Amino acid sequence: MSERVPENRSNSLTKTLQTSSPTAEAGVVPAMDSHQLTPARILQLQSTIGNRALQGLVQRMRNDASVIQRAGGAGTATPAGGTAVTPTVPSITPAEQRKLDLEAERDIVAPALAVQALGEVREKVKQETTAYLKTDSKAKGIRESVTNKAIADVKANIDADLTASANEKADAKKFAAQHAESSGAVGKALAAYAEELTTAKVADDNKTELEKKAKEGFELVVPKTKVALDVQKSKAAEEAKKKMDTYAKTLIKTYSATSKLEIVRNAEQDNTFINTKVNVGTAGSEEIQKRHSLDGGLAFTAEYEKVYQDVLVAPMKKAALLKLGVGRREFRRSKELNEFRQKLKDSAREQARADIDSDIDTNSLTASKGEMTKQYYAMAAKTKAYASSKVSVDAVMGTEADAIVERVVPKISTTEGLQHAGKTSAYDIARENAQATDKIKAAAVSGATLKANELLKEKKSEAINEARKLTKGDKEVAGSTPDAAKTAEINTGVKTEVTRDEIGKKAIKESVTADNLSSGFAKLGKLIDISTPNAGDASSFDVELKIPFASASGGAQAYFLFGFGGEAERESDELSVNTQITLGAGFQTFGFDANFRLGLFLEAKGKDTTNVMNLLSYGLYRQVPQSAAEYFWGQGGKSGESTRIEAEKWAMMIEEQDMSGDGSVDVGLLMKIAMEANAGVAEFSAELAYKRLSRYNKEVIAEKGKDAAGVKLPANLRGDSIGKGEIRNVVDAATEIEVKFGKDSVAFGLEGSMVFVRTGDDLRIRELSLEASGTVPSQFGEDSGEFTRIASKISAACVGSGKNLIALLKKTANQESNRGTRAVGTALDSGSDALFMGDHFDQIGASLAEKIQGDETVNDTIRSWVTGDEMQSSATETVNKIGLSNALKFALSFEKKWNAAGVGEEWEIALEASQVKSMEVDAEIVKVAVEKSKRLGKIGLASKGGALSGSAEALGHEIA
Secondary structure, eight states: OOOOOOHHHHHHHHHHHHHHOTTTTTTOOOEEOGGGOOHHHHHHHHHHHOHHHHHHHHHHHHTTOOEEOOSSOOOOOOOTTSOOOOOOOOOOOHHHHHHHHHHHHHHHHHHHHHHHHHHHHHHHHHHHHHHHHHHOGGGHHHHHHHHHHHHHHHHHHHHTOSSSOHHHHHHHHTTHHHHHHHTTHHHHHHHHHHHHHHHHHSOTTHHHHHHHHHHHHHHTSOOOTTSOHHHHHHHHHHHHHHHHHHHHHHHHHHHHHHHHHHHHHHHHHOTTTTGGGOOOTTTTHHHHHHHHHHHHHHOOHHHHHHHIIIIIIHHHHHHHHHHTTTTSOGGGSOHHHHHHHHHHHHHHHHHHHHHHHHHTTTOTTTTTSOHHHHHHHHHHHHHHHHHHHHHHHHHHHHHHHHHHHHHHSOHHHHHHHHHHHHHHHHHHHHTTOTTOHHHHHHHHHHHHHHHHHHHHHHHHHHHHHHHHHHHTOOTTSTTOOOOHHHHHHHHHHHHHHHHHTTHHHHHHHHHSOOOOOOOOOOOOOHHHHHHSOSTTEEEEEEEEEEEEEEEOTTSOEEEEEEEEEEEEEEETTEEEEEEEEEEEEEEEETTEEEEEEEEEEEEEEESSHHHHHHHHHHHHHHHSOHHHHHHHHSOTTTTSSOHHHHHHHHHHHHHHHHSSSSOEEEEEEEEEEEEEEEOSSEEEEEEEEEEEEEEEEHHHHHHHTBOTTSOBOOHHHHHHHHTTOEEEEEEEEEEEEEEEETTEEEEEEEEEEEEEEEETTEEEEEEEEEEEEEEEEEEETSOOOHHHIIIIIIIIHHHHHHHHHHHHHHHHHHTOTTHHHHHHHHHHHHHHHHHHHSTHHHHHHHHHHTTSEEEEEOOHHHHHHHHOOOOOOOOEEEEESEEEEEEEEEEEEEEEEEOTTSOEEEEEEEEEEEEEEEEEEEETTEEEEEEEEEEEEEEEEEEETTEEEEEEEETTEEOO
16 A cells, blocks of 8 residues: 655645645744644645655655655754654554545535435425325315416406407306416416425425434445445445435425425415415416407308297297197187187288278279179179288287297397307317318307207297287286287287288289289489499499608608599489598508598489489588579579579479489588508408488478478578488498408408487487408409409309390390490490400400509518518519409398387398409509499398398399
8 A cells, every 4th residue: 555655746745734834934844753643634634635645755754754844845854963863653554544535535425415415305395295285185175276276367367358358258268277277387386385385394404414324324334445445435425325315214204294284284274375376477368369369250140140040039939829820720729829810810801801892993903893893803802811811810920929039039139149159169169270161160050059959948938928928828827818908909910911911902903813014214324324234233433632742761651632433333223323522631651551531422312313413413502502502503593583592493393303202312521531551461451431411302301391380481491491401420431351362362341331310319320231242353464363263254254244135135125215325334344244254355454554563562560460470671562553353242231220219120131242343543643443343143131111021133133
């Protein structure tokens, strides 16, 4: 074990000793003898100069080389007498050295092991405490409380959304537990509490005892020089760790137990003590945003209404009708029901006979007949009416059944409930795959159907009992009798229905072969004849003049706006024309354009162009100042009467000849806000308009053109009395988005209009119209997909030409007036259809489109909303400023009207397919747009006077 230390190592040692000696600095250099090599000093030297240097020092001492530490270096000590003194050096055996080495290792390793063990104890206690909180039955209440808190927080995040409806939030909350679990908030809260509890329980002073146990383990290894030092060090460290681990297990067991006891004690007092540590973050926010964004895709309104009608109303109405005797033979009815129905049939037959007796002398089919012939036809008609009058009874019963169903399951609220159930069911599919339209729709119908069946099961007996009240009385009330007042009301209703159904006239007609009456088309003006030659046709034009007046950095530009436009729309029995003149201002920047307009709006409805033009003039007459009205519409007083009377007499003439039917004119103020945006992959437009209009028609004139006694006012007074007519407040809104799918584009539009009229102090809604549309345009001069080419370019034009051909044939067969002008318009329209169908016209369209081109900026902000991509600097794209297109359009519309008392009178739902041809020229400052539309087909359902009726039209021909 002993070896000599090289000279340089010895010098190093000496210098080290010199440096570390406290007397070196004072110049006193003591001799180092064997008595100074105490175990403590040896350990100091070990840590200072190392084991090998220390062994060299000891060896030299054994060889009687005295080591003296002084300021100048190393040498032999010489006393004052001059005789050299050689001190006795103690001998350190290898065993002693081994012990010293192990002790030094112990003092280094034990503290580190204690620190490590303390950390492991804390981690293990934390793990066991966390596991206890997560799994043990005694902590079940805590877990449930924390879980409920997490779910409640997720629901709170959902409720915090300001855009979603209550139903949308209810659907999103179904997944609150799922989001609470996926957020990990429960596990994190339990772990956080476990860590907090462990830190408080397992204090740092445990490290002292752990270190002591480690040192005890070191002492178990006996120093053996025959075993390598590193081996013994490893063995000693293992023993130390075993000793310490044994003690650590005790600590873990103790602290885990006390932690669990504290948890149980806390839980017994309050299970919610960990709830403050729950943090779900934004969990649930994404769910409600998704639910809100998908809501439109779940609104299968037609399907929900169909479920309401087919699954709920139809069977419930059938049950009520059966209870009222409709559809049941006499032998299957009760005695009371048979008596009830017999009274109604007797009343119906009595009214039919009275109507026949009243009409037989004046009826066009029998008026010229002899007296006996009249009596015969009357007798035959009464015979026929005996059976047919029962139809009116059943019709009244149907109306009563409808009323019963409406009372039991009101359409509006019930349909809303079915819609919510359908959306709830559909959302389960849509949230996973919003593109699975068929599955989403099927789930929506399934959910609504399930809810409807539940309602039917719950409410059907109530509807039956409501019907029973008419014949036997209320089943739920002992001793109840039939409602006599209601029975009398129904009896009167049957008589009214017989007259309304014209049972008597129909019976007479059935008794006498009647000729069919024909009617012709009224005159139309040449311009409208050409632009809208057939029923279902519409045309419009719009001119805008934009005058820039201010620009800002970044491309923003403000402008003044002048607009002029007009529309014409024709049906078989009505022509409507409107025009508007507006002034306004707007701005455009980065693909976004918005403007505000204020102007004059006029709209007239009449039988022909003459009616319409006269009514538009009449509307202006009633609105302009009196002096202007007298100047433009008077005769200048040359008739011998004042110009005011002259002008008013002209107005009275218009009222008589042009307002005799449903002719009317609306005129007044128009305010409109409009915007357009280009997002690259889609283009948006929207507008909101308010119109304060004065309406003039025969009802308004009849009411306001008389004095308090009902006497017609003279011409010089009636103008002030008629005044502004009936004030109508109209709110119009429309929006459209055109989305690009590769080479194809589809435009989706939504329009709505509401009319309010003040009655007394109440402002009541009188008209409501809604329309949702989808358009597939084929733009000439631009590439388009195969679908667009077939659907819009070819099919729509082909079907449109077919409609024009049928219209021409009908004009020829019916000998219509003005058929020459209308035929020219139809032929021109067919010619444009033929051009659109031919591929050779594409080159013409492309050449025309290239005449004017310009750059348009893509609004990157809106683009990012649509595509979800990150916003970048707005890009520009070159577009054609002359657009010529042919489009196929589908539109679903709803219209409803109310009377002055606020009672609904009639409504209509219709689905239409149209061909739309348009041309637009955008020369920056001036923009001109012309559009021609013709309806290709239509199906509709309407209610008027309480009676439902269906209609269908194809290529201008009514099918039903």
